[in-house]
Amino acid sequence: xxxxxxxxxxxxxxxxxxxxxxxxxxxxxxxxxxxxxxxxxxxxxxxxxxxxxxxxxxxxxxxxxxxxxxxxxxxxxxxxxxxxxxxxxxxxxxxxxxxxxxxxxxxxxxxxxxxxxxxxxxxxxxxxxxxxxxxxxxxxxxxxxxxxxxxxxxxxxxxxxxxxxxxxxxxxxxxxxxxxxxxxxxxxxxxxxxxxxxxxxxxxxxxxxxxxxxxxxxxxxxxxxxxxxxxxxxxxxxxxxxxxxxxxxxxxxxxxxxxxxxxxxxxxxxxxxxxxxxxxxxxxxxxxxxxxx
Amino acid sequence: xxxxxxxxxxxxxxxxxxxxxxxxxxxxxxxxxxxxxxxxxxxxxxxxxxxxxxxxxxxxxxxxxxxxxxxxxxxxxxxxxxxxxxxxxxxxxxxxxxxxxxxxxxxxxxxxxxxxxxxxxxxxxxxxxxxxxxxxxxxxxxxxxxxxxxxxxxxxxxxxxxxxxxxxxxxxxxxxxxxxxxxxxxxxxxxxxxxxxxxxxxxxxxxxxxxxxxxxxxxxxxxxxxxxxxxxxxxxxxxxxxxxxxxxxxxxxxxxxxxxxxxxxxxxxxxxxxxxxxxxxxxxxxxxxxxxxxxxxxxxxxxxxxxxxxxxxxxxxxxxxxxxxxxxxxxxxxxxxxxxxxxxxxxxxxxxxxxxxxxxxxxxxxxxxxxxxxxxxxxxxxxxxxxxxxxxxxxxxxxxxxxxxxxxxxxxxxxxxxxxxxxxxxxxxxxxxxxxxxxxxxxxxxxxxxxxxxxxxxxxxxxxxxxxxxxxxxxxxxxxxxxxxxxxxxxxxxxxxxxxxxxxxxxxxxxxxxxxxxxxxxxxxxxxxxxxxxxxxxxxxxxxxxxxxxxxxxxxxxxxxxxxxxxxxxxxxxxxxxxxxxxxxxxxxxxxxxxxxxxxxxxxxxxxxxxxxxxxxxxxxxxxxxxxxxxxxxxxxxxxxxxxxxxxxxxxxx
Numbered sequence: 001x002x003x004x005x006x007x008x009x010x011x012x013x014x015x016x017x018x019x020x021x022x023x024x025x026x027x028x029x030x031x032x033x034x035x036x037x038x039x040x041x042x043x044x045x046x047x048x049x050x051x052x053x054x055x056x057x058x059x060x061x062x063x064x065x066x067x068x069x070x071x072x073x074x075x076x077x078x079x080x081x082x083x084x085x086x087x088x089x090x091x092x093x094x095x096x097x098x099x100x101x102x103x104x105x106x107x108x109x110x111x112x113x114x115x116x117x118x119x120x121x122x123x124x125x126x127x128x129x130x131x132x133x134x135x136x137x138x139x140x141x142x143x144x145x146x147x148x149x150x151x152x153x154x155x156x157x158x159x160x161x162x163x164x165x166x167x168x169x170x171x172x173x174x175x176x177x178x179x180x181x182x183x184x185x186x187x188x189x190x191x192x193x194x195x196x197x198x199x200x201x202x203x204x205x206x207x208x209x210x211x212x213x214x215x216x217x218x219x220x221x222x223x224x225x226x227x228x229x230x231x232x233x234x235x236x237x238x239x240x241x242x243x244x245x246x247x248x249x250x251x252x253x254x255x256x257x258x259x260x261x262x263x264x265x266x267x268x269x270x271x272x273x274x275x276x277x278x279x280x281x282x283x284x285x286x287x288x289x290x291x292x293x
Numbered sequence: 294x295x296x297x298x299x300x301x302x303x304x305x306x307x308x309x310x311x312x313x314x315x316x317x318x319x320x321x322x323x324x325x326x327x328x329x330x331x332x333x334x335x336x337x338x339x340x341x342x343x344x345x346x347x348x349x350x351x352x353x354x355x356x357x358x359x360x361x362x363x364x365x366x367x368x369x370x371x372x373x374x375x376x377x378x379x380x381x382x383x384x385x386x387x388x389x390x391x392x393x394x395x396x397x398x399x400x401x402x403x404x405x406x407x408x409x410x411x412x413x414x415x416x417x418x419x420x421x422x423x424x425x426x427x428x429x430x431x432x433x434x435x436x437x438x439x440x441x442x443x444x445x446x447x448x449x450x451x452x453x454x455x456x457x458x459x460x461x462x463x464x465x466x467x468x469x470x471x472x473x474x475x476x477x478x479x480x481x482x483x484x485x486x487x488x489x490x491x492x493x494x495x496x497x498x499x500x501x502x503x504x505x506x507x508x509x510x511x512x513x514x515x516x517x518x519x520x521x522x523x524x525x526x527x528x529x530x531x532x533x534x535x536x537x538x539x540x541x542x543x544x545x546x547x548x549x550x551x552x553x554x555x556x557x558x559x560x561x562x563x564x565x566x567x568x569x570x571x572x573x574x575x576x577x578x579x580x581x582x583x584x585x586x587x588x589x590x591x592x593x594x595x596x597x598x599x600x601x602x603x604x605x606x607x608x609x610x611x612x613x614x615x616x617x618x619x620x621x622x623x624x625x626x627x628x629x630x631x632x633x634x635x636x637x638x639x640x641x642x643x644x645x646x647x648x649x650x651x652x653x654x655x656x657x658x659x660x661x662x663x664x665x666x667x668x669x670x671x672x673x674x675x676x677x678x679x680x681x682x683x684x685x686x687x688x689x690x691x692x693x694x695x696x697x698x699x700x701x702x703x704x705x706x707x708x709x710x711x712x713x714x715x716x717x718x719x720x721x722x723x724x725x726x727x728x729x730x731x732x733x734x735x736x737x738x739x740x741x742x743x744x745x746x747x748x749x750x751x752x753x754x755x756x757x758x759x760x761x762x763x764x765x766x767x768x769x770x771x772x773x774x775x776x777x778x779x780x781x782x783x784x785x786x787x788x789x790x791x792x793x794x795x796x797x798x799x800x801x802x803x804x805x806x807x808x809x810x811x812x813x814x815x816x817x818x819x820x821x822x823x824x825x826x827x828x829x830x831x832x833x834x835x836x837x838x839x840x841x842x843x844x845x846x847x848x849x850x851x852x853x854x855x856x857x858x859x860x861x862x863x864x865x866x867x868x869x870x871x872x873x874x875x876x877x878x879x880x881x882x883x884x885x886x887x888x889x890x891x892x893x894x895x896x897x898x899x900x901x902x903x904x905x906x907x908x909x910x911x912x913x914x915x916x917x918x919x920x921x922x923x924x925x926x927x928x929x930x931x932x933x934x935x936x937x938x939x940x941x942x943x944x945x946x947x
Contacts, residue, residue, distance in 0.1 A: 164633065165633055166633025166634050166637070166753075167633055167637065186753065186755030186756075186757070186762070190753075214757075217757070
């Protein structure tokens with residue numbers, strides 16, 4: 001199993017632990033991730049706010065680079081990268097006018113032939129839950145988690161074609177297989193405030209605060225995410241949320257790759273667990289998932 | 294041969310894009326054309342007179358009218374030329390409106406095309422031959438399919454004229470959707486009080502035969518002479534012996550959710566759907582009956598003093614002839630389980646308007662108490678969401694279901710009357726209250742009953758702490774709203790019945806992309822279909838409220854009666870004809886005919902001096918579609934009015 005791997009900027013910076021844990025999990029399962037050489041920004045939020053064509057040309061440049069690697073599908077962990085790459089593919093497939101313009105910009109022919117998958121989708125639907133189950137060495141029993149998918153994984157459905165739009169369950173299924181207990185909660189796809197984190201932090205504090213509150217009310221001890229921005233808003237901003245709304249949240253926010261890594265017997269130190277602001281180690285120790293000091 | 298060409302301006306419909314005067318001038322130059330002119334409205338009285346006068350003055354013997362589609366005015370001009378003494382089949386229409394002016398912008402090119410179309414029509418008409426109408430007898434009986442308010446009204450209207458009616462209803466009782474309603478907007482009449490007398494009237498009429506728990510199996514024939522097979526499904530109860538005493542269902546040990554109450558109440562395995570059912574005779578639900586499942590029980594049979602219950606009764610097929618058919622099959626509710634944001638239909642306390650209707654009904658499963666289906670608690674805050682499945686191209690239908698605004702307003706009012714401490718919140722897109730006293734009614738609900746109307750959509754509903762949390766937008770104040778509700782009522786739209794297409798194909802009537810039956814003309818023939826003798830009423834054609842449904846039922850009845858009072862019916866002579874000499878008896882035409890209008894016939898071939906099989910067209914059944922002429926390898930079958938020669942002449946004129 002080989003994929004052209006597109007980490008994106010977050011996984012090389014603020015979400016380094018997502019990258020570390022994804023590679024560790026891939027290694028343990030025998031999935032080869034070939035990082036696309038000379039990849040550039042996917043465009044994220046700024047590109048499509050600046051120039052529509054730029055927001056298509058940037059991902060296409062990356063997809064063309066992936067094509068040079070060989071006949072592989074592209075794997076990505078970041079929800080925004082996933083969204084931008086998929087949207088670019090959709091335009092290149094269906095919209096001849098845009099295809100022509102973008103081809104002129106990137107100087108190459110491309111009509112959406114390099115398929116893109118989210119790493120979660122690869123694990124659950126390609127590698128398979130059954131196969132994962134066979135490799136699990138440590139069940140995360142007793143850990144109640146709220147699986148939080150955010151806005152981009154399932155939307156727009158005609159582009160992402162991943163999971164149920166309003167009530168996704170891929171991550172829940174994965175968590176169940178590794179022994180954790182996903183709670184039923186209604187905020188799986190609520191907005192966390194996304195990139196307003198930098199420009200209008202108040203909005204993020206409110207929205208992410210609501211998500212933390214709902215997770216706690218529904219009995220979750222931790223939140224599991226598949227998006228670097230979600231993680232950052234829920235984890236990095238948790239202190240500010242506590243201050244602003246006089247709360248005492250202490251909810252660790254994991255990447256699904258980190259919990260899967262633990263279940264596969266990978267050591268916590270090799271999954272970047274120390275990089276979170278809300279320290280997850282006490283909870284993991286309490287549940288007997290990592291060794292007590 | 295003297296051909297006259299009449300070019301119509303159709304106001305500016307044609308004249309704005311096509312130079313009609315030039316078309317007339319060019320037409321006059323065509324061979325055999327003796328006279329050509331243009332006029333503002335050729336279909337109007339002066340326009341028709343112009344045609345008649347020209348025929349008389351110039352002794353014209355064939356006419357081309359260059360105007361709109363033949364489906365609109367061919368008949369008009371046939372009548373017109375017939376009055377002037379010309380055989381009505383010696384005219385042709387050149388469609389320079391739908392096929393030309395309405396679809397083009399370039400005046401010069403459109404004019405050139407219009408001239409071409411006229412040239413074709415002239416070529417064709419020169420090959421037309423006079424045809425005579427045929428006549429068929431009329432079976433003086435009407436079939437009404439569907440026993441809801443629509444079918445009931447139609448049957449009553451026809452029975453008033455003393456013609457026999459047969460009504461076929463799929464459910465065990467007539468009454469349809471309306472029998473489930475509590476009150477009707479905007480007058481707040483009790484639905485049962487105005488419906489049940491009609492149910493009794495129709496049941497007691499000596500002109501009406503009702504087949505409940507029955508379905509249409511097959512329809513053959515044509516206007517005036519339809520042959521219909523009706524399957525009377527076995528109730529396992531003898532209708533003649535049953536007294537309706539109810540001892541059987543009192544004894545029945547099986548309880549299942551009642552379809553009539555949408556699962557809010559229970560019924561037995563032998564049941565009448567509701568107490569006012571007509572006929573008031575129970576039916577055994579074989580899927581749930583213990584006798585049919587295990588061959589044990591039979592308690593109902595023991596309890597029946599009239600000895601009416603017989604498990605061995607089988608379905609019965611009745612075959613009957615009808616002169617006209619009225620389709621009154623109604624609608625079904627949009628299935629809201631596609632709406633993930635409203636919980637995919639999983640939340641017990643998210644119900645539909647019809648559920649609410651059953652609950653608020655004093656003879657319903659909760660005896661008129663509005664409660665939460667999940668825990669039976671009384672409700673205080675209720676959120677109503679309009680346009681669920683309507684006006685939603687993503688997940689539902691693109692059309693407006695027309696009555697949801699009104700029934701939601703009615704529900705908000707009834708909620709306040711039943712639970713004075715309650716509060717109604719209504720999420721809407723637009724309020725469409727276009728009907729007599731409708732707007733006033735909505736205003737009353739807002740002003741006097743305190744319903745809070747919020748313009749916007751609901752983004753999510755979820756359960757938390759025993760309440761439903763409804764999150765939505767109020768686009769007028771530009772704010773986000775969160776309501777802790779006890780109950781959410783979805784105003785689900787109206788959609789075609791699941792089996793609508795099957796019936797349409799049986800009746801040879803067209804349906805649209807939403808499976809709603811298509812009327813012959815949206816304005817001028819709203820209750821007719823293009824299959825003559827088949828009429829539409831009620832919501833099987835488009836969503837309709839009760840007043841509109843009753844109005845179309847009466848309209849369809851008048852149309853059906855208009856057929857029945859005739860001694861014989863005119864049939865268009867534009868049908869297929871077989872040339873026996875050329876027919877090779879391959880029978881490809883028999884397979885190609887969608888109307889079963891061709892049958893094999895044995896003839897004595899005098900040249901070959903032996904008997905052989907040829908195709909024979911059944912004149913009354915042939916609809917003139919032309920499928921057979923296309924598949925005939927020998928060109929032995931030809932369509933009058935569209936003969937191979939006429940079409941060739943057109944092609945050569947191009």
